[in-house]
Amino acid sequence: MMENISSSSNLLLMEELGIPESSTYPVFFTLLFVYIGLIISNIGIIVMIIVERSLHQPMYLLFCNLSVNDILGNTFLLPPLLIDMISGNRLIGFHACVFQVFGAHTYGSASHTILIIMAIDRYVAICNPLQYNAIMTPKTVWTLSVSAWAFAIALVGILVSLSLRLSRCRSVIPNFYCDNASLFKLSCEDVSVNNIFGLFYTVVLLASSIGSVAVTYIRIAVICWTQKNAELNSKAIQTCASHLVVYLIMLFAGFIIVIMHRFPEYPFLRRLVAILFHIVPGSLNPIIYGIQTKHIRNKILQVFSRKIVPS
Template identity: 45%
Template sequence: MENQTLGDDILLLEGLNVSPQSTIPAFIILLLIYIFAMVSNISLVSLIFLSRNLHKPVYLLYLNMSVNDIFGASAVTPHVLRHVFTPHSERYIHYIDCVVQAFCVTLYANINHTALMIMAFDRYVAICNPLRYATIMTNRMVVTLSVAAWGATFIAVAILLGLTVRLSHCKRFIPNPFCDNASLFMLSCESVLINNIYGLLYTVVIVGSSLISVALTYLRIAAVCLRSNNKVLNNKALQTCSTHLAVYIFLLVSSFVVVSLHRFPQLADQRKVVAVLAYVIVPALNAAIYGLQIKVVRQRFMTLLRNNKVSLMDVK
């Protein structure tokens, strides 16, 4: 039916299936999480960029993560929020806009993996080879690794979407709240074998590389800590690695849940909610975790808590 009513360059998104009574609460919750993610990440970027004493490798890595989180959350959340109050039959999107969104979504997801790989390498050098850390992990090295990660991922994702765009599309309906590569090439009635092969290989390379590198890094760090009787070293390793590992595990779990829910069509609505939340909760969580790793941010946060406590006591 939609094939007859929509033009060649207009697609129909299914969006989130929210009941009328839940529309406003769902919109408010999603909006608040998005605002927190954006404000916290923009604040973190501004603080690191403007504070010369924070122009150090580890903080530049936090900056890289925050920039990517701002990019990823903005690619998905405003679009989903706009469609919450839009009737299902009117959730249109131009094909070229869908391609752009799919590109941004895929780029964001893969930059997350490469950024965390670089952070794992940084932690490895800091803990396992501390005397050479200053000579290995320079600002120049961090910038070079980050630019290389963005550049290589950009090219790989461009090829991925290029293979999809070359296909003609005989369908107009996307059963998702936002566009991604899989949704786009499923619109075609042509063979998508090449797309599936390239997509599978690309996923294996990105996810496999991050899993192997992070696993080997932490095994090596654990071995160093077990051989060392230095409590200061062990506490430093626990403090700096626990947050990175928590973020990485949350990223893997959220991705695994979304992929797993694809196997259960009856849970399509739950899958879409989880997919949207992953693109807004992960940026918010990253900003909170890495923001509190910066002493200046932590001190200001504690000062704010103390001031609020004093204000409440005065009121009483």
Template identity: 40%
Template structure:
């Protein structure tokens, strides 16, 4: 038995989807197109916000953080998954497996925290519009982004520090990718501390993220119904619907993935599909929803493409 950190050449076998040859080709095309769409859409959003000084405002600075996080999550999963399908190889070095798992968890926690601070920004903008420019300055938005990443790195860093101290004596992961619960199945030692800390992270993210978002949106809805301006109501409700759609998709897929590890009777194929979907659909939908449904960004994207396609 070796610790996870003691032998980086150790090979782990991943249990994939077991596609037939024709199904493997379809899966390869789907995974490749998904990754290309994710990279393209998120980079367009990042470039649009970067190149337009009119978008250098707190709302868009917080939004800028979301595609960065989505690119981290999708890049942690999809290139390795595409390689597995293309080469029909199910093996991965333990160091690469731990790295993949680390960034997948960074993505998961970062998504919840990013959407939470974005909901706070919309809450201030709609419920206290006269104080918004005083409270939500660019400096304050940047500090919030830094706190999100520091908290994310600390929480996940400690999670993997607890994992790396443990001895491992198995080499089969029943997933097509690596994550903390899967790596714990390789351990031949007491994992009580790891399990408690993992549950603590999950509960904390749910209580803080879900609680904050529900509170802010409830306050936004109350402010909408009190407002006499129909355009204010429409814009606020659109904001709520957009953010809630993104958050509920992420929450639904994420919670199902976490719970699925504790349901032994659940089909392993369903568990794998939902786990992979968590890192495909939110990163695909986020830039589309925010880019197309946010008028200012939509206009800037259209202007950007017109300048590139039909240069003056």
């Protein structure tokens, strides 16, 4: 009955997630607890960095961008999905769908741009340690952060605008959440411009991301190899390992989504991968930085030791 919505209606019908009815509640509570843990851990990291003056360093301040992005990106997806799972209502307003498209793609784009500026910070810290404080000033950190968000938002803004210019002749979203491809597929017009810019958007984002991270880490490796300084090498491993692991997790999850689009015969697996793309990096980022980064780890241990030790 709901599939017969008029194409002129402001309501759209989303695809089912495809979970067996017997598994609905276990999956619901699993996603709910993961989302709550993700929110608490990322907010905890942000609050700790803001409150502890010793953590007011460029590396940690730049990391706050990643936590904010993980919170926003998962909030655009998981709460609506959880509500739909319980209510069984797969309808969404057109404007709410557009809002979700913008949020989902900004999350993916900002994940790359934020990790680019974090790679630049690590490069300066290891390759120009004596000039680090002069280069990575509060103004520079602010400029890098704004640039990362502005570049991501500008790309996504153009992407979504190209879809909004099209008229609609369909009302069924061929996905369990709204993304740009599903949005422009609602039209019966020629969407070649959307496909071309979508390819351009993907190439620019991945090329700038992979290129920047590869160049910075190659330069860091060369510096460590040529100087053969044990202290420098130890610092490079401690400060770069967290960033590199987070980057590789995000990149791997993104590639899996692209690959799964080539296998439409596995729709549930494709949906599962799309969910994991959001929750796995967002859940692991604060854990990786909290455990691997010495200063944050020490501050976390201090906080818990104060609570355990009797007054």
